[in-house]
Amino acid sequence: MLTNNTDYTLAIEDLTVSFDGFKAVDNLNFYLDKNELHVVIGPNGAGKTTVLDLICGKTKSTSGSIKFLNKELTKLSEHAIVREGVGRKFQTPSIYENLTVLENLEVSYPRGRGVFGSLLFKRDQAVMEKIYDIAQQIMLDEEMHTEAGVLSHGQKQWLEIGMLLIQDPQLLMLDEPVAGMSVKEREQTAELLNKICQGRSVLVIEHDMEFVERIAHKVTVLHQGKILAAGDMETVQKDPKVVEVYLGH
Amino acid sequence: MSFAYDKLMGGKNGLTGFIILAILILIVFPLLLDSFRLNLVGKYLTYAFAAVSLVLLWGYGGTLSLGQGIFFGLGGYAMAMFLKLEASSPENTAIQSTPGIPDFMDWNQLTELPWFWEPFSSFTFTLVAILVIPALFAYIIGSAMFKRRVGGVYFAIITQVIAVILTVLIVGQQGFTGGINGITDLRTLNGWDITSDSAKNIFYYVNCFLLLGVIIASRYILTSKFGRLLLAMRDKEDRVRFSGYDVANFKIFIFCFAATISAIGGAMFTLQVGFMSPSFVGIVPSIEMVIFAAVGGRMSLIGAVYGTLLINFGKTAFSESFPELWLFLMGGLFIAVVMFFPNGLAGLWQDYGHYITDRFKSVKNLFVKPASATKATTVENS
Ligand SMILES: Nc1ncnc2c1ncn2[C@@H]1O[C@H](COP(=O)(O)OP(=O)(O)O)[C@@H](O)[C@H]1O
Ligand SMILES: [Mg+2]
Numbered sequence: 001m002l003t004n005n006t007d008y009t010l011a012i013e014d015l016t017v018s019f020d021g022f023k024a025v026d027n028l029n030f031y032l033d034k035n036e037l038h039v040v041i042g043p044n045g046a047g048k049t050t051v052l053d054l055i056c057g058k059t060k061s062t063s064g065s066i067k068f069l070n071k072e073l074t075k076l077s078e079h080a081i082v083r084e085g086v087g088r089k090f091q092t093p094s095i096y097e098n099l100t101v102l103e104n105l106e107v108s109y110p111r112g113r114g115v116f117g118s119l120l121f122k123r124d125q126a127v128m129e130k131i132y133d134i135a136q137q138i139m140l141d142e143e144m145h146t147e148a149g150v151l152s153h154g155q156k157q158w159l160e161i162g163m164l165l166i167q168d169p170q171l172l173m174l175d176e177p178v179a180g181m182s183v184k185e186r187e188q189t190a191e192l193l194n195k196i197c198q199g200r201s202v203l204v205i206e207h208d209m210e211f212v213e214r215i216a217h218k219v220t221v222l223h224q225g226k227i228l229a230a231g232d233m234e235t236v237q238k239d240p241k242v243v244e245v246y247l248g249h
Numbered sequence: 250m251s252f253a254y255d256k257l258m259g260g261k262n263g264l265t266g267f268i269i270l271a272i273l274i275l276i277v278f279p280l281l282l283d284s285f286r287l288n289l290v291g292k293y294l295t296y297a298f299a300a301v302s303l304v305l306l307w308g309y310g311g312t313l314s315l316g317q318g319i320f321f322g323l324g325g326y327a328m329a330m331f332l333k334l335e336a337s338s339p340e341n342t343a344i345q346s347t348p349g350i351p352d353f354m355d356w357n358q359l360t361e362l363p364w365f366w367e368p369f370s371s372f373t374f375t376l377v378a379i380l381v382i383p384a385l386f387a388y389i390i391g392s393a394m395f396k397r398r399v400g401g402v403y404f405a406i407i408t409q410v411i412a413v414i415l416t417v418l419i420v421g422q423q424g425f426t427g428g429i430n431g432i433t434d435l436r437t438l439n440g441w442d443i444t445s446d447s448a449k450n451i452f453y454y455v456n457c458f459l460l461l462g463v464i465i466a467s468r469y470i471l472t473s474k475f476g477r478l479l480l481a482m483r484d485k486e487d488r489v490r491f492s493g494y495d496v497a498n499f500k501i502f503i504f505c506f507a508a509t510i511s512a513i514g515g516a517m518f519t520l521q522v523g524f525m526s527p528s529f530v531g532i533v534p535s536i537e538m539v540i541f542a543a544v545g546g547r548m549s550l551i552g553a554v555y556g557t558l559l560i561n562f563g564k565t566a567f568s569e570s571f572p573e574l575w576l577f578l579m580g581g582l583f584i585a586v587v588m589f590f591p592n593g594l595a596g597l598w599q600d601y602g603h604y605i606t607d608r609f610k611s612v613k614n615l616f617v618k619p620a621s622a623t624k625a626t627t628v629e630n631s
Contacts, residue, residue, distance in 0.1 A: 099484075
């Protein structure tokens with residue numbers, strides 16, 4: 001790999017992944033700045049989730065490079081990528097149903113990540129303060145001792161976001177964070193995202209255009225593994241190629 | 250103080266269950282049973298180590314091992330090798346063609362003690378070996394499996410296969426292992442007659458204290474962040490991985506710890522029963538251990554002990570009168586538990602135990618303070 005360093009938080013270059021010859025992501029170039037909230041949209045099967053899978057190491061790329069703060073991620077294991085400062089929310093809420101909200105956040109707290117560290121981990125003042133701080137941000141401070149399994153769908157989405165926030169990642173990736181949320185919950189989530197993109201980069205995948213309009217600094221449209229259009233929301237919405245893909249044939 | 254209370258005992262309810270178990274095995278059984286039957290219970294309690302190990306590994310860790318007999322056997326054989334060497338002093342074996350080696354080696358025309366037997370003449374080495382060798386073996390298996398993300402049914406089958414291979418190896422290498430008969434005719438431990446009633450009594454108590462100690466250590470693990478991570482991994486392994494944890498390391502550790510616990514049980518088995526043989530290593534004992542844990546409740550360390558006792562009492566009672574029926578009965582019981590009472594005895598106690606404790610409390614309240622009958626639900630936690 002060439003060592004062409006950049007100022008970007010995330011720099012994806014010539015990224016391709018092929019599943020038995022089918023290129024789910026095809027020669028993708030993509031850059032993300034600090035403090036930027038970038039939304040990726042695109043029809044189902046466009047390869048949006050796969051891009052996140054590639055960044056966080058869940059899927060190995062066929063070729064290309066992913067640089068996070070100028071560090072190559074494609075060769076790192078999943079947990080090492082997380083420890084570099086990349087957090088990822090899954091498309092379906094992925095929380096620990098049998099644990100309480102507090103325990104969910106505690107398990108995600110970025111200390112005691114080794115076997116022996118976790119055996120000796122103490123729930124001290126600093127941990128509890130951080131947990132309460134995060135719980136407040138994600139509007140679950142009243143539900144600390146509730147088992148996560150009984151939370152509403154929207155609350156589960158927030159909890160998972162909180163589990164990432166507690167690790168203070170430099171890059172936060174959210175796969176369809178408002179799916180299944182009520183109108184009010186969507187508004188609250190938009191507010192939350194606008195707050196948490198301070199000091200970090202946020203990459204969001206979303207379908208709901210109204211929601212995208214409210215949060216996005218920049219939008220990229222993905223189609224068949226390739227970038228169809230990119231820019232601010234208005235430009236992208238007017239782009240005839242985008243209109244064609246979205247409004248039919 | 251509060252640390253010990255919460256972490257090691259699991260709070261008030263955990264402490265109650267722990268104390269009841271301690272009273273039962275340390276006081277009630279010795280008072281009620283003659284020394285033959287007490288020794289029998291002592292033998293059952295050595296299986297409880299393996300059942301407890303399965304609560305950690307399977308109940309909490311979500312990884313079913315069908316090969317805990319491997320580790321029970323390694324611990325048992327390590328102890329048996331030490332005792333056998335002591336029983337095979339040149340004076341004791343003067344009539345053999347090669348005096349000073351175990352009798353079965355002499356029968357198999359060995360003329361020299363194999364190199365891997367040598368260190369087992371040291372008691373210290375043997376004790377370390379009982380704790381370390383099974384853990385090391387588990388580490389090798391665990392690394393090979395968990396780093397490659399092999400789990401679930403595949404892991405269960407592979408552990409089962411290893412148990413079979415080990416049994417075949419032990420049976421086949423008669424000269425080195427004593428073959429199908431195992432290592433028998435064990436007599437003394439550092440000169441102390443282990444076959445006497447007084448020795449057996451002492452081993453019974455040592456075994457009880459070790460078992461209670463293992464339960465406390467396991468409780469510590471389960472109440473730590475490690476314990477919550479185990480539950481988290483069982484539920485959403487990917488979420489744990491993508492929260493920055495190397496999931497395989499946690500599975501390897503709990504597998505090694507479970508191996509060591511089982512090995513302690515095996516070593517205590519050898520001491521109390523006076524021999525070790527491949528019939529405690531293979532498929533059948535390994536599966537029985539799983540049944541003990543399942544019947545007792547795979548999420549309950551203490552339940553696993555009761556499950557072990559119950560099944561073994563049943564086995565002894567039934568197999569005397571209807572030996573051929575027992576296997577079917579146990580199989581049926583296992584299926585019934587898995588289908589209808591997934592949390593075993595501990596689950597039943599959790600769901601219905603308060604009927605008993607309520608009644609007990611209300612009877613007590615009649616005498617103590619008739620005015621304030623409080624409703625109490627004592628639940629055995631873990
Ligand atoms: N692991 C995989 N193996 C084979 N095909 C896959 C895999 N992951 C994704 N795909 C395919 O790649 C395409 C893109 O999927 P995805 O990234 O989930 O789309 P979306 O944009 O809806 O999130 C789909 O056609 C999907 O079937
Ligand atoms: Mg998707």
